[in-house]
Amino acid sequence: MTTVKWLLLTYKVPADPSRRRVALWRKLKGLGAxxxxxxxxxxxxxxxxxxxxxxxxxxxxxMAGEAVLLESAPLDPAQAEKVVARFRADRDEEYREFLGRCDDFEAEIAKETEARHFTYAELEENDVDLRKLKGWLEKIRRLDFYGAALAGEARERLAGCEELLDGYAHRVFAAQEESRSAGGGDEP
Known part of the structure; x- marks a missing residue:
């Protein structure tokens, strides 16, 4: 087994101002710690x-705090798996949140389809939302160091959202073409 190594950071910062502590926590979580x-x-x-x-x-x-940065290795495979499980659990939590946003995206497309709201403005808004989903998944993926369980499901759901938007786009194009053919011109 290849020895797994981690960087271990311990730190203590003054309680006030709390915004600095929160910013530090966010930065570390943003790195995937x-x-x-x-x-x-x-x-x-x-x-x-x-x-x-x-x-x-x-x-x-x-910040007038203290920090110690060390290289760390597990004592045995069981200890390594405990740490890896923590990394995976953190990423799975983020993937679950992502999947919830996919639910929202799918519901939005369904609502617009049900209302027969096939406009370029709505298509553009949904396209922006899909790009946000893609960027968010890429960010999670970059921090998924050990292959969290929900990674595959998240990729599949994003692909499903892309297909859904493609289908919606075709309906928008058809509706706009029909409107032009009927003499309605482009949407305002």
Whole structure:
């Protein structure tokens, strides 16, 4: 078995102002870090993560706080799996939220289809929403270091949303063509 290595950051920052603590927490979560407990987090050992955590360490010191950055390895495979499971659980939580947004996207297309609201403006709005979904999934995927269980389902749902929007787009094009043929011109 290849030895898994992580970067372990422990930090303590002053309670006030709280916005600085929250910004630090968000930055670390944005890197994909998992928290073992308050002020103790891990990231897989990569050069990119090392650079990012050195910057965080510097920021903590700038907040009049304390930080220690260490390289860490599990004692045995069971310990490694506990940590990997935490990473996967965090990503699955994000994938679940993503899947909920896919539900919202699908419901929006269904609502517009039911109302026969086939306009370019609505198509453009839904296209923007789909691009947001794509960007969000890509961000989650980049932080999915260990292959979370819901990754495949999230990719499939995004593909389904793309197909749904394509179908809606064809209906918009047909409705607009029908309107022009009937002498209605383009939509205002």
């Amino acid at each position: 998992v928290y073992l407990q308050g002020g103790v987090c891990l990231l897989p050992r990569t050069d990119e993560h090392l650079r990012a955590l050195k910057i965080v360490e510097h920021e903590v010191v700038g």
